[in-house]
Amino acid sequence: MTNRRELLRNTAFLSAIAALGIKPEQVLAAEGDVLKVRMEADIQVLDPGYMIGGAETSLNYTCLPRLAIPVKGANGEWGWAPSDYVEKIAQDDPTHISFTLKPGFMWNGDLGEVTTDDVKYSFERMLKSDWAARWPVLDHVDVTDKYNGVIVLKSPFAATFLMGVASESGSIVPKTATEKLTDQKFTTEFPGQCGPYNLVEWTPKQKVVVKANPDWKGTKPVFGEVHFINIEDANAAELAYEAGEVAITGVLASTAARYLKQMPANSKLINQAGPYYTWIGMNTQHEKLKDIRVRKAIQRAIDVKSILEAAYGGTAPMAHGVVPLGLVGNRTESKFSYNPDEARALLAEAGVSNLELQFKTLNEAYRVTAAQIVQANLADVGIKLEIIPLDSGPFWNLGLESKGDEWKSLEMWWMRYRTSADPSDAIQWFIKSQVGIWNWERWSDPEYEDLWVKGLAETDNAKRQTIYVRMQEIMEDTGAYVWITHDPLNYIHSDKIVPDFDTAGEVLVERFKQA
Amino acid sequence: MLFYAIQRIGLSILILITSMVMLFTALKLIPGDPATIMLGSRANAEMKARITEQLGLNDPVIVQLGTFFGRLLQGNLGTDMWSQRPVSQMVLENMPYTLVLIGVGLGWAALIGIPLGCYSAIRRNSFIDKFTGVISVGTISIPSFVVAIYAILLFAIALDWLPVIGAGEPGDWNDQLLHLIMPGFALGLGWVGYLSRIVRASMLEVMGENHIRTARAFGLPEFRIVISYALRIAILPTITLLAIAIGGLLSSAVFIEAIFARPGIGKLIVDAANMRNFPVVQGGVLSTVALFALTMPIADLLVAWLDPRVRATL
Numbered sequence: 146m147t148n149r150r151e152l153l154r155n156t157a158f159l160s161a162i163a164a165l166g167i168k169p170e171q172v173l174a175a176e177g178d179v180l181k182v183r184m185e186a187d188i189q190v191l192d193p194g195y196m197i198g199g200a201e202t203s204l205n206y207t208c209l210p211r212l213a214i215p216v217k218g219a220n221g222e223w224g225w226a227p228s229d230y231v232e233k234i235a236q237d238d239p240t241h242i243s244f245t246l247k248p249g250f251m252w253n254g255d256l257g258e259v260t261t262d263d264v265k266y267s268f269e270r271m272l273k274s275d276w277a278a279r280w281p282v283l284d285h286v287d288v289t290d291k292y293n294g295v296i297v298l299k300s301p302f303a304a305t306f307l308m309g310v311a312s313e314s315g316s317i318v319p320k321t322a323t324e325k326l327t328d329q330k331f332t333t334e335f336p337g338q339c340g341p342y343n344l345v346e347w348t349p350k351q352k353v354v355v356k357a358n359p360d361w362k363g364t365k366p367v368f369g370e371v372h373f374i375n376i377e378d379a380n381a382a383e384l385a386y387e388a389g390e391v392a393i394t395g396v397l398a399s400t401a402a403r404y405l406k407q408m409p410a411n412s413k414l415i416n417q418a419g420p421y422y423t424w425i426g427m428n429t430q431h432e433k434l435k436d437i438r439v440r441k442a443i444q445r446a447i448d449v450k451s452i453l454e455a456a457y458g459g460t461a462p463m464a465h466g467v468v469p470l471g472l473v474g475n476r477t478e479s480k481f482s483y484n485p486d487e488a489r490a491l492l493a494e495a496g497v498s499n500l501e502l503q504f505k506t507l508n509e510a511y512r513v514t515a516a517q518i519v520q521a522n523l524a525d526v527g528i529k530l531e532i533i534p535l536d537s538g539p540f541w542n543l544g545l546e547s548k549g550d551e552w553k554s555l556e557m558w559w560m561r562y563r564t565s566a567d568p569s570d571a572i573q574w575f576i577k578s579q580v581g582i583w584n585w586e587r588w589s590d591p592e593y594e595d596l597w598v599k600g601l602a603e604t605d606n607a608k609r610q611t612i613y614v615r616m617q618e619i620m621e622d623t624g625a626y627v628w629i630t631h632d633p634l635n636y637i638h639s640d641k642i643v644p645d646f647d648t649a650g651e652v653l654v655e656r657f658k659q660a
Numbered sequence: 661m662l663f664y665a666i667q668r669i670g671l672s673i674l675i676l677i678t679s680m681v682m683l684f685t686a687l688k689l690i691p692g693d694p695a696t697i698m699l700g701s702r703a704n705a706e707m708k709a710r711i712t713e714q715l716g717l718n719d720p721v722i723v724q725l726g727t728f729f730g731r732l733l734q735g736n737l738g739t740d741m742w743s744q745r746p747v748s749q750m751v752l753e754n755m756p757y758t759l760v761l762i763g764v765g766l767g768w769a770a771l772i773g774i775p776l777g778c779y780s781a782i783r784r785n786s787f788i789d790k791f792t793g794v795i796s797v798g799t800i801s802i803p804s805f806v807v808a809i810y811a812i813l814l815f816a817i818a819l820d821w822l823p824v825i826g827a828g829e830p831g832d833w834n835d836q837l838l839h840l841i842m843p844g845f846a847l848g849l850g851w852v853g854y855l856s857r858i859v860r861a862s863m864l865e866v867m868g869e870n871h872i873r874t875a876r877a878f879g880l881p882e883f884r885i886v887i888s889y890a891l892r893i894a895i896l897p898t899i900t901l902l903a904i905a906i907g908g909l910l911s912s913a914v915f916i917e918a919i920f921a922r923p924g925i926g927k928l929i930v931d932a933a934n935m936r937n938f939p940v941v942q943g944g945v946l947s948t949v950a951l952f953a954l955t956m957p958i959a960d961l962l963v964a965w966l967d968p969r970v971r972a973t974l
Contacts, residue, residue: 187931189742197742197935275707332743349753350923350931351826374825376921377931381825384809385921388816388824537936 178369183394194274213311229363239301261294266320279314304567393638401635402458418470440624442491466617474568474613508534544585566648668957737943747943764844769851777859796853808846862894903959
């Protein structure tokens with residue numbers, strides 16, 4: 146009896162100790178002056194020339210100057226606007242963009258004022274960086290004086306603003322401080338900052354803290370302090386949101402579907418177009434698929450709506466091409482739809498029966514789910530499909546001629562690419578010179594090549610719309626593509642905040658507002 | 661004793677060298693070009709050439725192995741491919757978090773498991789003994805990540821008592837302690853069953869010994885007999901079990917660190933693996949192997965030091 150009493154007493158004592166240490170109430174993630182947002186991956190390279198993405202993008206926007214910012218129009222289309230740092234910026238002619246910096250924007254750490262020399266240095270160094278593709282036609286920057294300059298392009302390029310000037314690749318770094326660094330590169334520490342917020346603390350694998358810059362002369366941010374909390378796992382981030390530890394987080398499609406049915410208290414869900422395009426590809430040169438009627442039969446045999454329902458929880462839009470929603474060139478309808486009868490007729494016309502194909506995909510749950518639906522759809526029209534899930538190593542080498550002969554036996558696959566905010570970026574992988582590299586479908590078309598060149602030089606958006614829509618029609622007509630979706634970005638956030646994002650869906654905390 | 665110590669440490673070094681060779685070979689056997697795997701669809705020829713050069717992949721495999729060992733002997737685990745930070749520094753930053761988490765996990769396991777085992781042994785075949793048997797098997801079979809998720813749902817979301825994410829504010833001990841309660845509990849619960857079962861079995865054996873009977877004959881209180889005479893001896897097998905537990909807890913910590921977004925060596929390895937950051941994966945795995953290889957001889961030596969019967973057999 147004594148022992149039992151002691152055990153109970155000790156248990157009660159320990160519980161009391163534990164309870165004493167527990168916070169009486171939890172601080173909300175968006176309460177007061179501090180905003181807590183989830184960052185999916187820890188920062189590794191803040192240098193705009195060598196960055197990886199994610200929170201690094203957000204920090205570039207908020208801690209470094211730029212000449213222009215991305216702006217979403219009323220119809221959901223992306224455009225740009227002059228930033229707080231410039232008095233004016235204008236495209237004088239197709240190859241010249243002049244700008245005038247506002248005086249008085251100071252780098253921290255006694256690095257002086259932001260000048261045209263910094264702009265010239267920052268943009269021209271991008272040409273030798275990992276992100277040089279963001280500035281495909283930049284020639285140089287002319288320095289007129291301390292505040293005035295001209296960006297000179299080699300040829301007209303409509304996407305210079307959205308892909309370069311107004312993106313994270315248009316971040317301006319302090320010339321004098323960056324030049325002193327080894328290889329003139331930096332990783333986790335800015336050589337100098339000048340933005341609405343200053344990065345003040347980085348605890349590896351835990352968080353990044355930015356504080357409102359007291360010397361900032363532009364639009365004041367709403368929150369005095371923002372904590373980027375590192376939560377890699379999407380399910381953990383979801384729990385963290387529900388526990389009130391972050392005010393906003395990206396969530397998986399399955400979670401978004403659940404939230405749509407039952408929203409957490411005081412929350413809002415954002416489902417917006419992402420920078421991705423997903424499709425099922427077919428190798429036009431493979432013996433089993435070289436007859437266009439077989440490929441077109443497969444296009445019509447696959448029920449994309451069912452895939453979207455099962456693999457994306459019904460939260461993803463149906464795609465009709467490779468150019469995502471909100472960009473010039475986005476296509477609103479395809480020339481084919483799910484029609485198993487038509488598929489069977491095409492196969493009969495081609496004289497194909499007992500066809501057996503291999504379907505390769507990255508080994509991720511939603512992709513395998515989608516593959517199983519494709520398998521059932523094709524079985525319905527008499528095609529036997531073998532699903533081969535692969536790890537990223539072998540998968541990304543499948544279509545590369547430089548990596549062996551796998552491309553010869555490649556038949557069908559599930560693919561997803563990411564693009565920046567211009568159709569030329571999305572569409573560039575399918576030109577003739579990409580056959581054996583990223584054009585795994587292995588086709589080419591003279592009209593497509595011609596339109597590719599025209600699209601790059603065209604600056605009129607209406608004409609570009611026509612060009613890029615036609616290019617996607619040509620792609621579709623090869624029969625080698627089954628458009629799936631532009632994977633949406635789903636965010637759950639506290640209804641106390643009004644979030645804002647860049648073209649790739651990265652949070653722009655300096656533009657967040659309180660509801 | 662000295663020979664025994666040298667033998668145990670030598671064995672650990674052998675384990676370490678073997679695992680290093682296996683790890684190096686495993687990374688070489690991964691299909692595909694490492695540079696392409698790391699860079700994915702954004703790879704271009706220049707970037708791939710730079711990564712290949714940085715990883716030293718242009719050298720013959722034997723040279724790469726030699727360089728790998730040469731660097732290790734100097735305590736150099738390589739450099740993070742992206743941030744260019746030394747991997748040894750990253751390991752040193754993260755390892756304390758994992759060690760503390762494992763310590764707290766073991767603490768929870770010991771706090772619940774040892775009293776349960778004692779109580780079961782004292783009240784052998786009673787309802788309580790049978791009930792704790794069921795509890796023990798239950799805790800062994802529930803994966804730590806399931807415990808973690810239910811703990812979060814209950815204590816963080818429903819009751820709003822405990823924080824979920826991270827390791828707490830650096831320098832704020834109270835906050836750090838609060839951030840350890842749930843992860844430690846989730847990690848340690850699985851070992852409660854093992855501990856209670858082994859303590860029970862050991863206690864039953866010891867309680868039948870002559871010196872316990874003698875103590876009873878002298879009229880000593882039962883509580884004193886259990887704690888001072890029986891448990892002191894019965895606890896010895898748990899030292900070896902705890903050393904083995906460290907290996908298990910190291911692997912479970914990967915899930916716990918991911919779920920609670922805590923820094924730690926497991927999270928470091930997983931994050932690096934997601935980024936195909938091979939030098940960090942290599943350095944992280946080596947560190948955990950080294951930790952485990954170090955734990956086992958320490959446990960063996962501790963048992964030998966504490967138990968004269970074991971010492972006598974050396």
